[in-house]
Each structure stands twice: as C-alpha cells, then as structure tokens.
Amino acid sequence: MFHTHLWIGVLSAALVIVVSVTGILLNHKRTFGLMPDVAGVEAGLEGALPLADVVRAAEGAVGNAVAAGGVDRIDVRPDDGLAKVRFADRLVTEATVALRTGEVLHVGERNDVFLEKLHSGEIFGDRWTLLSDALAVGLLILLLSGTWMWLYPKARM
C-alpha cells in the first residue's frame, strides 16, 4: 500500500501541477483576462440579423488570415443581444457581434480554450485525454491508499 501510494504520487506529480494550475486559471479566467468580457447590448432576438450577416461582420473584423481558418462555433446570447463568433485559428480568435446592428463589439483571443484543452490533455492529441483519465484514477487510488495508511499506520505493505 505504501509503495503504491509512493509510486503513484511521484509519477503523477508533474501532471497534477499542470491540472491544478489550469484549474485555478480557468476558475478565474475573467479576472486574469483570459477571455473577453463584453457588456451586453439590447436584449432579445427580435430584429436580429441572420447568422450569415453576423459571421460576415465578424470575418471583416478579424481579417482574412484568421477568417481563412473558418468558423469553429457561434455562441448566440439572446439575453445579452450578442453573438460570439469563434474562429478555428491557432490563437482561437473570437469576435463579439451585436445581433441587431451587426456592430463588432470586441475582437480578441480566447486563451481559456487553450487552457481547457490543456486541462483535459486534448492539447497534446486526441488520445492524450486517456492520460487525464489515468491521472483521475491515480488520484482516487491515492485517496484510498492514504486513508488506509492513516487508519492502519503499522500495516506498511
């Protein structure tokens, strides 16, 4: 039990550091400026522009180099009256567009997307999420083995 605890603890140390740091940064991503924080405009979908027009406005704001990578996703916020158009470029550029007027309110990077992928291990490749799973299982084993050694300190197996 002791050696299981020891080996899993040592082998998972580096990954625990990364997962902990990314978790803290993601919890406070607005505070650290890792994602844009744009104030809402007139709420509601009534009179909203078609999505194609919203995307066109966003593409015009980010430039051809970013727009060439295509749109990754569109996050429509009716309560705020805006849409966030995220592009599939390396920097994960996002343009925030007013739904009714097509005005571009903000253009910036979504650094939290990088952190989310790093947190899950996806940043290294698709199969690397298994590493994150293994780490989670390892932490559970650490929890159990630590509790066991605390309850039975003389049973140093």
Place this chain on the structure above:
Amino acid sequence: MTILEGGLLLVGLFGAPAALLAISHRFRDRGRRGRGTFWGGLTGYGVGIAVWVAAIFVPPVMWDPATLRLAGVVLPLAGLAVAGALAGALVGRTPRRGPKAPTGRVLKNSGDPRYGTTGPASRRIAEGIAVATSRRSNDEDGPVLP
C-alpha cells in the same frame, strides 16, 4: 505533436520520476555516485518542471510545430533530469555527516554490519562510526566524522 515528441514527453513525465524513484530505493546503501545521481536528477527534474510549465503556459496559446517553445514543452523534463543526474554523478561526494556511504551496494547476506537501516538512528550512527574507525587507517578521503 508527432509520435517522437509525444514519446519524449511521456519519458519526461513518467520515465524520469520512475528512474529517480528506482535510484532512491535503498538510498542509504548507495555509493557517492548513486547519491549524486539521485540528487542531481531530482534537482534537474525540479528545474525541468519549472521550465516545462513556463513553456506550456506562456503565452496561453497553442504552440507552432518546430519551434523553440515546442522544444520547451517536449524536452526539459527528461533532458534536464538526465543532465542533472549526469552532473550529480560526476560531482557526487560522500556525505559530510552521518555514517560514511559505502563504496558499493551492501548485499543482504554479506554479513556486512552496514546492512539494514531500520534501526534507531543512534544505533546506525554508532555502527557507522565503528565501521569508519576500523577503516580509518587506509581511508583515502580522510576522517568521516569530526
């Protein structure tokens, strides 16, 4: 990330600490080179983690292939651990305090009184002093204890 880069990263993430843990097994029975290898490797790995984390997070955007930053993501864990271990093996020395480190591994059935490290510290120190005193006549490193 290519297979080679992924492999190097995995070696750094798991291979280096596993090797350090293996070296730390029966640490008191290690010679000066073994101890130096461990401490050098551990120091190198610690520095490697700091460099690795900095390379990953600064800036918080995806890295480009074949860049210095990618090298900072893939190499420092294994590279600095190995470099530290090599440096430690070169400059490793006999500890200044406590029983003198043996020059080689002490085998279980060799009858060497240095075998076994689970007794009280005072007994182990007394045994170490006895061994050191008996060998002082032909000791090249000078006196072990002040």
